[in-house]
Amino acid sequence: MTLVQDLPQVRGVKNIPIQEGFTSGHRTCQGCESALTMRLMIKAAGPRTIVVGSTGCMYVANTTYYSTPWVVPWMHTQLGSSGAAATGTAAGLASMMRKGKMKDEPINVIAFCGDGGGVDMGLSGISAALQHDEYNLLILCYDNESYANTDIQVSGSSPWGANSTFSPPGKVHRIMNKRWKKNTAPMLAAGHPGVRYVATACASYGLDFTNKIRRALTIGGPTFIHVIDPCPKGWDYDPKYSHELGMLAVETGLWVQYEIADGELTLSGPSRAIQSGVRSRKSVREYLQRQGRFAHLTEEDLDFFQSRVDESWDEWWLPGVVPFKKPEE
Amino acid sequence: MTTVEEQLFMTEKEELISGSEAVAIACALADVDVITAYPIRPYDTVMQYVSQLKANGAFDCDFIVAESEHSQFEIVKHASSVGARTFCGSSGVGWFYAFEAIAVTAGLRLPVVAMVGNRALDDPGAFGVEHNDALAVRDLGWMLYWVATAQEALDMALMAWRIAEDSRAFLPMALSCDGSFLTHSQAIVNVPTQEQVNKFLPSYDRGRLQLHPDNPITVAPQVNEDWLMEIRRQSNEAMTRTPGVIKEVYEEFKQVFGRGDPSPFIEEYMMDDDPDIVLMGMGTLALPVRVAIRRMREQGKKVGFVRLKFFRPFATEEVQQALGGAKAVAVVDRDYSFGSPSFGGVLFNEVRAALYPLEKRPHVVNFIAGLGGREVRVRDVEDMVEITQKAIDTGKIEQECNWIGVRE
Numbered sequence: 001m002t003l004v005q006d007l008p009q010v011r012g013v014k015n016i017p018i019q020e021g022f023t024s025g026h027r028t029c030q031g032c033e034s035a036l037t038m039r040l041m042i043k044a045a046g047p048r049t050i051v052v053g054s055t056g057c058m059y060v061a062n063t064t065y066y067s068t069p070w071v072v073p074w075m076h077t078q079l080g081s082s083g084a085a086a087t088g089t090a091a092g093l094a095s096m097m098r099k100g101k102m103k104d105e106p107i108n109v110i111a112f113c114g115d116g117g118g119v120d121m122g123l124s125g126i127s128a129a130l131q132h133d134e135y136n137l138l139i140l141c142y143d144n145e146s147y148a149n150t151d152i153q154v155s156g157s158s159p160w161g162a163n164s165t166f167s168p169p170g171k172v173h174r175i176m177n178k179r180w181k182k183n184t185a186p187m188l189a190a191g192h193p194g195v196r197y198v199a200t201a202c203a204s205y206g207l208d209f210t211n212k213i214r215r216a217l218t219i220g221g222p223t224f225i226h227v228i229d230p231c232p233k234g235w236d237y238d239p240k241y242s243h244e245l246g247m248l249a250v251e252t253g254l255w256v257q258y259e260i261a262d263g264e265l266t267l268s269g270p271s272r273a274i275q276s277g278v279r280s281r282k283s284v285r286e287y288l289q290r291q292g293r294f295a296h297l298t299e300e301d302l303d304f305f306q307s308r309v310d311e312s313w314d315e316w317w318l319p320g321v322v323p324f325k326k327p328e329e
Numbered sequence: 330m331t332t333v334e335e336q337l338f339m340t341e342k343e344e345l346i347s348g349s350e351a352v353a354i355a356c357a358l359a360d361v362d363v364i365t366a367y368p369i370r371p372y373d374t375v376m377q378y379v380s381q382l383k384a385n386g387a388f389d390c391d392f393i394v395a396e397s398e399h400s401q402f403e404i405v406k407h408a409s410s411v412g413a414r415t416f417c418g419s420s421g422v423g424w425f426y427a428f429e430a431i432a433v434t435a436g437l438r439l440p441v442v443a444m445v446g447n448r449a450l451d452d453p454g455a456f457g458v459e460h461n462d463a464l465a466v467r468d469l470g471w472m473l474y475w476v477a478t479a480q481e482a483l484d485m486a487l488m489a490w491r492i493a494e495d496s497r498a499f500l501p502m503a504l505s506c507d508g509s510f511l512t513h514s515q516a517i518v519n520v521p522t523q524e525q526v527n528k529f530l531p532s533y534d535r536g537r538l539q540l541h542p543d544n545p546i547t548v549a550p551q552v553n554e555d556w557l558m559e560i561r562r563q564s565n566e567a568m569t570r571t572p573g574v575i576k577e578v579y580e581e582f583k584q585v586f587g588r589g590d591p592s593p594f595i596e597e598y599m600m601d602d603d604p605d606i607v608l609m610g611m612g613t614l615a616l617p618v619r620v621a622i623r624r625m626r627e628q629g630k631k632v633g634f635v636r637l638k639f640f641r642p643f644a645t646e647e648v649q650q651a652l653g654g655a656k657a658v659a660v661v662d663r664d665y666s667f668g669s670p671s672f673g674g675v676l677f678n679e680v681r682a683a684l685y686p687l688e689k690r691p692h693v694v695n696f697i698a699g700l701g702g703r704e705v706r707v708r709d710v711e712d713m714v715e716i717t718q719k720a721i722d723t724g725k726i727e728q729e730c731n732w733i734g735v736r737e
Binding site for chain 1: 433
């Protein structure tokens with residue numbers, strides 16, 4: 001296995017590197033949290049990094065010919081190929097370094113995908129990438145809960161009931177998306193015992209996210225991070241509230257922040273406080289009712305939504321993480 | 330049992346091996362860095378041999394068994410972008426499962442080398458050879474070569490990296506090998522030494538297009554209508570340059586290894602006396618056709634054969650020269666193109682188009698034969714010649730596309 005870089009944990013937000021790897025030139029929407037995710041990701045990883053991005057907003061809106069925002073080497077990959085792209089890039093480097101065809105040095109390999117590319121189409125490729133313990137790579141799934149680049153269509157990671165161009169509330173069917181959001185990170189952690197690091201995060205908690213990127217890049221082997229990114233266009237809210245909505249997703253217990261390092265689960269930020277009983281969860285209404293995509297939900301729908309979130313905290317074996325029922329005491 | 334010395338290709342030797350094994354040996358000799366595999370018959374025999382070579386220490390590569398053909402081709406595409414020499418392959422619908430990756434590999438001008446073990450596109454289920462799988466990429470910027478023998482498989486694989494990785498080309502190349510007839514059939518093959526190969530094949534240098542922190546470029550940004558046409562034009566110009574590169578590489582190969590045909594693009598058989606009827610086809614079809622021609626020659630019929638080796642780039646002038654003097658050309662397609670002009674095969678329509686600018690054009694008759702791995706028999710070839718002769722005798726083609734050896 002090739003070496004990893006020395007990327008120490010950042011203590012305090014003021015110590016986040018000032019150097020930018022994702023600069024001007026991108027054309028993302030106002031209030032785009034995925035753009036912030038990209039910026040923090042590459043700040044954490046540093047310049048000796050190759051980034052491969054699968055099709056999605058962060059390709060199409062970000063990377064226009066002659067105005068790329070990427071300071072680091074960057075390459076597009078196909079919608080469902082983040083896993084294969086990371087594997088191929090890492091394998092190419094590892095092979096040539098081992099054979100002396102290229103200078104042997106640690107180079108970070110990060111492949112990112114949206115929820116459409118990762119949670120839906122690319123799942124098998126990501127799974128395969130996570131089986132290759134011999135390659136150091138990170139797959140980052142930025143989840144804005146829809147195919148946001150193609151006009152906001154529902155994905156396997158969209159919340160129940162969300163209005164999208166493929167799940168519009170109509171006169172006969174109020175709820176068109178009846179699927180519950182996939183529990184992706186635990187699925188990948190549980191399914192690939194050789195993987196040393198799987199985490200969830202949110203750019204609203206920038207320091208936590210930065211340090212998770214660094215841990216993923218330095219622990220060795222293939223790793224996975226799932227980030228929730230509020231999307232003003234897809235979620236239908238005023239762009240100035242992106243940061244707040246990210247916090248609310250966590251504070252309502254809907255999005256749980258944790259890391260699984262060498263099999264050990266640790267919740268972070270408000271999720272940890274909720275878990276330990278230091279603070280109580282906010283009502284999901286506070287989160288849902290601020291987004292136009294849920295405007296059609298009735299009181300009954302909101303109660304149902306709340307009950308599902310309650311269940312994940314009160315009845316799951318590992319609250320908010322693993323959906324098996326608690327064993328009998 | 331082979332000795333370690335033999336395994337490490339220190340001495341030149343003759344071996345009884347299949348086409349797939351020949352390509353696997355070429356991978357080792359070419360010191361390929363990243364190889365990806367996914368099982369599908371019949372191509373996957375090459376990967377079985379590759380994995381044995383690696384397991385036995387005959388060469389060092391990252392051999393990755395992907396979880397699908399799509400990932401298989403994506404992995405080598407990205408490995409190639411950072412400067413690694415790559416190899417992969419597939420057959421039939423597996424090749425189609427990877428189609429998205431295959432299309433962009435050519436668009437990105439990445440010199441991936443692949444082996445297609447030609448196979449029918451089932452359903453209905455069929456393992457046998459048809460050329461439609463590899464032919465599907467004919468418009469995308471892949472160089473396509475049809476192999477006839479195990480020796481040619483080894484030789485052309487070595488040339489493939491040299492041609493594809495030439496910065497004037499930087500285009501992917503596929504070696505099409507007829508399923509079973511070539512992938513699984515053994516023949517005596519001369520295996521060169523590592524020293525000879527090193528003299529012939531330099532290492533892959535991606536140059537200023539290499540994705541690396543020391544060269545922080547952006548590959549494949551959104552270009553849209555603003556730039557795409559210029560980029561397509563560049564790909565076209567690269568393909569236009571490939572015949573020159575191929576000729577150069579082929580000549581050098583002949584010098585180093587002491588074997589090869591006069592032309593890298595076509596192989597002519599019994600063409601010296603300008604025969605009235607010329608058969609044309611690709612791949613292992615050459616075997617029964619040669620036998621049939623020898624038999625017909627004994628009976629006094631002037632028949633020759635032109636085997637097209639490179640389908641892309643298509644050697645228009647060479648084909649015109651070889652076929653232009655004939656009275657009639659019989660094109661044998663191991664493929665179909667439903668609804669195409671004259672409802673004929675792919676090769677037929679390409680050859681007919683290539684001959685169109687000639688002032689004096691031969692009759693061009695099409696034969697669809699050997700689909701799904703059905704054997705093309707000597708007497709099938711004789712039937713083709715008989716039908717073609719009728720076109721010469723009557724001055725007109727009764728039926729342009731004829732299915733041969735089919736239950737009717």
